[in-house]
Amino acid sequence: MAALRGMRALLSLHRSLTLQRNFGLIPVQLTSTCSPGRHCSSTTGSDEPKQSVNTENESLLKNLNLMGVDVKMARRRQPGVFRKVFTNEQAVAQFLQGKGASLKVIAGIISRYPRAVTRSTDHLEQRWELWRNIFKTDAEIVAILDRSPESFFRSSDNGNLEKNIAFLISLGLNTKDLHRLLATAPRTFSNSFELNRQMVEFLEDICAELGGTNPEQFAKAIISRNLYILIRSTKRVKTNVDILRASLKLSNSQLLDLFQGPGAEILDLSSEYLKKNLYSLQQKMVSLGCRKADMKKLVVSYPLVLYIGPDTLSTKLDCLLNGGITVKQILEKPKVLDYSTQNITARLVELKRVGYDFRKNGINVLDSSRKRFEAKIERLTPSPDVTD
DNA sequence: CGCACCGGGTTCTGCCATCTGC
């Protein structure tokens, strides 16, 4: 999957380079509405023709069409942009092209987040520099903008961005953490500093409430284990904490370990989804003759079980049970649930073929990489099989 | 060498709602 994505990225990079070679830089003469480098939003417009309300900026429309922007989509998303008298699309496009973005990528960015054309070059340069403090290359940033234009363009407050970076560093997150955070959840950085601070404070409060001695470490651990936590509402995380507390009835120190350990990854789930999964897991466990304590043990040792939707989980469990594995074995080695039902099914077939005995050998063989599993099967295959 | 334990990697936007300031 990751390889596929990487390949696609390479292909699109290649495509964009080809495009630039074919068309050269700035292929069309755009109608200038604002000279590059100047701030365009504030203007008296005294001797300019007044644009009445509901009239769209004609030159903007023309430029966007020339740039290949999906104007229909853009208009649907942010109609206000089209009524602005002064916009900066030409300079914005030039800026992005200078950073290595292809024309296609630029068009995609503006189509999805039209307000980008209202940003000044100065502002963009500043913001780009701040991102470059975290990313090593422009290409990385372009890839993020292509993926999520809104994360970069939604806020015009570079000071806020600076505050966020300083704040995250002050939490003890290292360069690698910041890099992962910005690459994975770029929205974190356009949150208001205050919002991020509130979440961190909230996490620290939970720690203190549970009798933890190092709230800062606790918050940092959760953030670095769950990069999405800062783009969730405190309401959601709080609800999830409450749900888990109420249903698992663990001791305070067990809860602390759970939240700052593997359980961090399920704190940002939609609360309804978490509740639903918890409930259906309970139902399933009961139907398999397990007790409450078994489920508790399962969730504590492998919280990601709550990440799996009811249908998937049920199918997966049945698949294992039908393959001759016991519930007890699954409870002992829950990591087998990590693997897709499809993968498990195929492995069970292979193991059956070579006469693998789960009672004797356990089920660890299912929790291994494809390479290792295949090597294992190879070793277990009895005869050298000279004839085909 | 084979195995179990364990942690890490990948991944998450695009839309709507609500405020705020002019």
Added chain:
DNA sequence: GCAGATGGCAGAACCCGGTGCG
């Protein structure tokens, strides 16, 4: 009353390999 800024939501797993031990 507008556009801009910001908050919040739904959606829903899978796989790999280092390491240390026997």
